[in-house]
Amino acid sequence: MTTEKMKGIGPIPESCDYSIAVGPQHPTHKEPMRWIFHVKGETIHEVDLRLGFNHRGIEKAFESRTYNQNLYLAERLCGICSNAHQYCYVQAAEKCANLYDEVTERAQFIRILLQELERIQSHQLWYGVLAHDTGYDTMFHITWRDREIVSDVLELISGNRVTYSMYTLGGVRRDISKEQIDKILPMVAEIKKRSLYHKHVLESEKSFVVRQKDVAPLSAKDALRFCANGPVVRAAGINNDIRKKDPPLGYDRIPFDIPIYNGCDIFDAMRVRMDETLIACDISTYVLENLPAGDIRIKFPKKIPPNEGISRVEAPRGEDIHYVRSNGTNKPDRHKIRAPTTGNILSLRHRLKGAQVADIPPVIRVIDPCIGCCERATFIDVKSGKSKTLSNAHLISRANRAYRLKTKVLEF
């Protein structure tokens, strides 16, 4: 590991034997990030992190598109929390136009329904992958099999399984009809039944629990110091759920609880998320049964006067916050996104010190990293800038030539 060539990553400290790079490519990362662990035996002493592999230039791209076009760009920040980003953007743009309070009730409730369904889908994915990280492949396959039900529900409502595109400035795009509600309600009941089964198995399987109890704890004081957000803070005993603290419109009228545990470790973060899945099923049922009548969208102006708006949403991973600044035209002046993972990385580095090498995948998994949302600002990758002009065949022959000549650098 030639660490001196990388900018800013220091040499191996005295007390450590060697460094492990859990690099951009690793079976436990779903997205690339480069961790360098300085290890002694099996215990980690120092941690360093290099981000920037998934950096696409989205914030600059927002500034050159209209508000309507930005709806679809905001969705594609991340595959799993696509809905949360769109929700947050729509609210921020509405605050800029001073139309935030005038969104109809039916639209508010449909927005909440989609957000909760996405929460179910994201959490089921998360605890399946957590089971896979610790070697429990059976529960990985079973939870992902059961996740198909919520994907089917979302497909019924919106037509898509991944990026639902249901939101628009001023309301939602599609309505939910009575026949759809009758079809969806038994499916949501089935989701709840199966989630109860997952909860029972995952919380009582001893070989799985023993990998997570008392591993890498994050105390409440540290969680507040490092400004963490999301379920990891709720596992430390602090209520920071945006749905209760700074609620988007509509949440005030729905009765629900927030699960809070005191254990501070991975096991309690898992329990928080499982309870949230069950509560999300309840919220969805309540919304579907009590959907108020009315319009689904209001008219939204094309040009927005100079204003600024900040909005927050409880994404499945934590607190998602968008800041939109308008300048009188139909394109935003500045759009800043802070995805929940960025806020949690600092506390993650603190947690990893003192953990064991075998605990690295579950501990990185506990913040539910979504590096795709995490890195957005302006950046043009010189490699992708060049390879845009090459076809697939060119790339393959270039790679073969490099391998034969045993060199890293080739002319074009």
Added chain:
Amino acid sequence: MEVKTLDEMITKLGSLVSVTEPKNYPLDRYVDVSPDNLIPAVQKLKEHGVTHLSTIPAYECDEGYRLLYIMSVPVKDGKWGKMTIVVTLDKNKPEIESLTSEIPGAEYYEREVFDMLGITFHNHPDHRRLLSPDIMPDDVFPLRKDITYQEIRDRLAAEAKVRYEE
């Protein structure tokens, strides 16, 4: 000590801040602070139970660089109000004191602001770029208004040619 509303918090901050025109959402407030008064204002906020800094958006406008510190203030009914501290920096002197002495969680947000806009933070524990590639030249800051796509791309290509052909 808790406050009841955000306006009460603003009155408590007193002469450190100055409010422009209030926006009409009760849980959203924007206050202007001069760069020297930033740390005392945050210290005063911390006395009233404020710990959570959400993010630091930053942009370039005619008056210079503007930084927004979005903090969450606990108000009545268990809700959190968003108090945004707006700091305007001069274009020729983009420097400010780092907030990590008061709130350690601001480390990554300030690194990102440095990466994108070139604002220097004094006494930052780990002052380097966050998201740009390793070969980015030291004077290229992508989100400034005086640089275009093409220029960033050309500068990076030139660096790559020099660096990787050793």
Added chain:
Amino acid sequence: MVQIKGFLKYLFVYSLLAVIIAAFFVLFQSSDLMVKVLKFFVFPGILFIILGALFIDWFDRKLFARMQNRIGPRFLQPIYDMLKLLAKEDITPDGVDKFEFNIIPAVQVFLSIMVAFTVPIYIAEGLISFDGDLIFVLFLLALIGGSIFLLGWATNNPYALIGGSRAATSEMAFEIPLALSLVGPALMAGSLRISTISMGLWDAIGDNLLLVFPIVLCFILSIISATAVLEKVPFDPAHAEVEIIGGWSIELTGKKLFFTRFANLVLEFGIAGLIAAIFLGGFGGFTLNLTPIGHWEVSGYLITVVLFVIKTCFVVFLITLMRTLHSRIRIDQLVKYFWRYYLPIGFVAILATILVVN
């Protein structure tokens, strides 16, 4: 319907194969040397072991998949996997110790096949049978564990180092419970020779029914230790795929990886066969007392082989069940469980055996 047709097809092919092999034996039964060669290479020698290992691989993966509500691989999949691995390029990275790196996978295959040679398949004795060959088997297993550690050390990669040291640590943990669980039946049958144990165990139990309790304990302990020997979940921190990307076998490609995988399969066949032979009566069951008469010799052997395969499959089923139901535990937890909980169970079983036998 299609599945039954496929099954009948395979049954037909295997019966044809069996008839051909039997024909070879019958043909050459006068020439002693020829029979020995056939025994070594074809049946129950290397060819049968290879086929048995591939069958065990399919059985294990199909069962694992079916228990997870998936479909699983088709019957010839292990052969395709092996052929694919042999066709890949064999890369030796810079900086490894070339001699150890290249030779250890082949050594592992050799050792595993030796373990499989001692298993009694169609008669009470394996190909290798002498007094004390139980200890010989344990020694071979320890050698395999040592070779894994050496391979991890020779590879110039911190992940391999971690994997190799974890393998050595877990070897120290499971070796004694494994030995105790196999020595229990030896005490009951009164000898350390596998053939004597497999023939004599059920008679010994028939004499004294109280011996069932320590036998069951030893059986469970042997299944647990076998899972640790074979590096299967829950006891595979050495080879953990998600955390350290394959541990000690991280730099192996092509035919070296083929050798390692194949050695693991043959070892599974061998150990499962051994456990089936020692605890479940191996080829014969309790009362099957065939007196081969003339032409019925070959058919008698066929029944014993089928019984042996069924019992081995049962043991493999138990190992796969453990793999399905549990997640991977950490290396320090593995050592803790083996030394703190399983080892005392082994001692209790041995003590109970000694008390009851005397």
